[in-house]
Amino acid sequence: SRRSGLIGTDGWVAPEALISDASVTCAVDVFSLGCIYYYVLTNGSHPFGDALKRQANIMQGEYSLKLLSTAGNLMAVSLIETMLRRDPSLRPISATLAVHPFFWSKERQLRFFMVTVPLVPIKPYYFMRYAIRSF
Secondary structure, X not given: OOOOOOOOOOOOOOHHHHXXXXXXXXXXXXXXXHHHHHHHHOOOOOOOOOOOOHHHHXXXXXXXXXXXXXXXXXXXXXXXXXXXXXXXXXXXXXXXXXXXXXXXXXXXXXXXXXXXHHHOOOOOHHHHHHHHXXX
């Protein structure tokens, strides 16, 4: 708590919360929520590794979303990558998170890609393959 000077749980707290001169904003909650999303979606894995190295990895910004990537959950990867950004000013606010395509229905994702893919370079076709496959 702010009163005790300790903010968050070791291994789940944003890096700026551990730096004494850093101002703490709601971005710390977005960071922690990104860790929780990954934990839930991977059935208990942490994006910053095992408990012994976790906080050091958080401070260094070293994480892996490999379990989601290999499972083809690209929307979740896209969402969580933004939530785990080391710079808190680059993390999305809650209103932005709420409209992320990860939370869209499969039908809405497919409609979006069918409309936008012809307008952009080749790389987004990878996402369209995902949307069609998961539909």
